Amino acid sequence: MKKLSHFKQVPYLFGIVCLALFALMAFQIHWLTTSKDLIEEQFEQKVNLAMGSALSDFYRLKEEPGIPLQKQCGATNFVNYLSTPMPDIGNKAQNLLEERLSTYMACYGIDEKYRMGIFSGNQQDFAPTYCSAINVNSGCKDPMMLGISFISREAYMYSKMGPMILSSILIFLLLASVSFMVLWSLVKQKRITENNIDFFNNTAHELKTPLTNISLALKLLKAKHTEIEDNKYAQVIQAENSKLAYQIERVLSLARLENGEYSLKKEVIDLEKILGGVVEEMSLIAEERGGQIKLELPDTKPQILGDYYHLSNVFRNLIDNALKYSNDPPRIKISMEEDDKHIRLQFKDNGIGISQKDQDHIFEKFQRVNTGNVRESKGFGIGLSYVKTIMEMHKGFVKVESELHKGSLFQLLIPAI
Numbered sequence: 053m054k055k056l057s058h059f060k061q062v063p064y065l066f067g068i069v070c071l072a073l074f075a076l077m078a079f080q081i082h083w084l085t086t087s088k089d090l091i092e093e094q095f096e097q098k099v100n101l102a103m104g105s106a107l108s109d110f111y112r113l114k115e116e117p118g119i120p121l122q123k124q125c126g127a128t129n130f131v132n133y134l135s136t137p138m139p140d141i142g143n144k145a146q147n148l149l150e151e152r153l154s155t156y157m158a159c160y161g162i163d164e165k166y167r168m169g170i171f172s173g174n175q176q177d178f179a180p181t182y183c184s185a186i187n188v189n190s191g192c193k194d195p196m197m198l199g200i201s202f203i204s205r206e207a208y209m210y211s212k213m214g215p216m217i218l219s220s221i222l223i224f225l226l227l228a229s230v231s232f233m234v235l236w237s238l239v240k241q242k243r244i245t246e247n248n249i250d251f252f253n254n255t256a257h258e259l260k261t262p263l264t265n266i267s268l269a270l271k272l273l274k275a276k277h278t279e280i281e282d283n284k285y286a287q288v289i290q291a292e293n294s295k296l297a298y299q300i301e302r303v304l305s306l307a308r309l310e311n312g313e314y315s316l317k318k319e320v321i322d323l324e325k326i327l328g329g330v331v332e333e334m335s336l337i338a339e340e341r342g343g344q345i346k347l348e349l350p351d352t353k354p355q356i357l358g359d360y361y362h363l364s365n366v367f368r369n370l371i372d373n374a375l376k377y378s379n380d381p382p383r384i385k386i387s388m389e390e391d392d393k394h395i396r397l398q399f400k401d402n403g404i405g406i407s408q409k410d411q412d413h414i415f416e417k418f419q420r421v422n423t424g425n426v427r428e429s430k431g432f433g434i435g436l437s438y439v440k441t442i443m444e445m446h447k448g449f450v451k452v453e454s455e456l457h458k459g460s461l462f463q464l465l466i467p468a469i
Contacts, residue, residue: 062238069231076227080220084213091212095162095205096182102156103184103198109152110145110186146170149186149198165203170196181205253307256300263297302365302438309441316359316445320469323354323395327386330367337375343382345371354390357469362442367399369435370462374401390468394448397464406454414452415440 153168170186186196202208210217270290273280280286331347338345374384380402389396406414417437436450443450447467454460 062235062242065238066235069235073224073228073231077224080224084216084220087216088209088213091209095208098160098162099182099200100184102153102160102162103182103200105156105159106149106153107184107186107198110149113148153198153200164205164208167201167203169199169201171199249307253304256303259300260297263293263300266293267297302434305362305365305438309445316362318357318359321356321358321360321363323356323388323397324349326360326364327367327397330364330371331386334368334371334375338382338384341375341378341381343375343378343384345382345384345386348385348387350388350390352390354388354395355469356395356446356466358446358466359442363446366439366442366464369439370399373435374399374403374460378403393468395466395468397466399462399464400459401461402459405456405458406452406460407456411452411454415450 149170150168157163157166181202182200184198186198266289270286270293274286327347327349331345335345371384371386375382378401383402385398385400387398387400389398415436417434439450443464443466448465450462450464452460452462
């Protein structure tokens with residue numbers, strides 16, 4: 053299960069995705085506009101080249117009728133064109149210009165219908181898109197012009213851009229759909245996670261009531277019947293009740309920390325005192341299994357600013373894991389190093405060790421080390437997640453060095469004061 057704090061970022065992700073899609077749309081519009089300008093520019097260049105080449109051939113044939121022309125690029129009937137009424141410059145010259153222009157239009161790949169007109173300044177009967185002066189003696193006072201007007205120029209532009217526009221729309225819709233599907237999945241997962249956490253916390257709270265009642269009833273029973281003080285069944289009830297209460301309290305504490313419902317109650321703490329108390333408490337369990345816990349501290353009295361309750365639980369969790377995951381009599385060594393800014397605590401054991409694959413996940417909540425049968429060791433798999441959370445709240449960190457069958461070394465780095 054992921055931390056709930058991760059899902060709190062969903063609204064920010066939604067905003068980022070919307071901004072990214074808006075930026076993508078703006079970029080695509082800019083790209084399409086630029087592409088349209090480039091296509092128009094290329095089209096104009098082709099038209100001007102076709103007109104220039106046609107007029108060049110026209111002049112040469114007028115001056116030297118017998119000169120051979122360049123090889124034609126395509127059939128002259130490839131281009132459909134319409135002629136307007138023209139000034140009297142001669143039908144032969146007019147047909148020659150029309151034929152050369154049609155040829156070069158086909159040569160440069162312009163297959164759109166166009167209207168061609170030859171006119172003087174006061175005889176223009178249509179508005180051409182492209183014009184070029186004709187240097188001929190037509191008897192007109194104004195210079196002659198060759199004009200071309202395309203019937204479906206805009207349609208031609210969009211037909212060339214059709215694949216780009218279609219692909220841009222499809223890509224945008226695909227990315228938008230996938231992005232919102234992922235976000236919707238995150239929102240649903242967030243709701244499921246919140247419901248699960250609420251259920252889990254409510255269940256833990258409900259379990260605390262009967263556990264408290266069991267503990268109270270056992271205490272009253274012992275007070276009334278002193279002969280059962282040393283009864284082994286009563287001791288088992290008390291021990292198991294305490295274990296379950298402790299596990300439930302750890303779950304609730306971690307939930308409160310992650311939800312921001314708890315702030316550390318920091319105070320100046322004597323590490324020697326807090327470690328000594330935890331070691332003394334856990335040594336009884338180690339001795340029952342024929343092991344020991346060795347505490348090596350420097351001569352100085354190192355102090356930190358932290359939460360006494362949660363740091364005690366951190367040390368207790370690390371020692372408890374070392375005791376649980378050990379096939380041999382447990383040997384645990386706790387040492388400390390101090391510098392000007394930090395205090396480094398090391399918890400070394402002779403346990404079963406942790407594989408490199410498991411080391412990447414042991415600090416995640418509800419993760420257990422794979423020992424073949426995780427049910428052999430009791431616990432919820434929240435101990436190391438709790439350790440990592442508390443260390444981060446103290447602006448420190450925890451790391452592990454381990455190898456299978458060779459034990460583990462957990463290091464805690466805590467800022468000194």
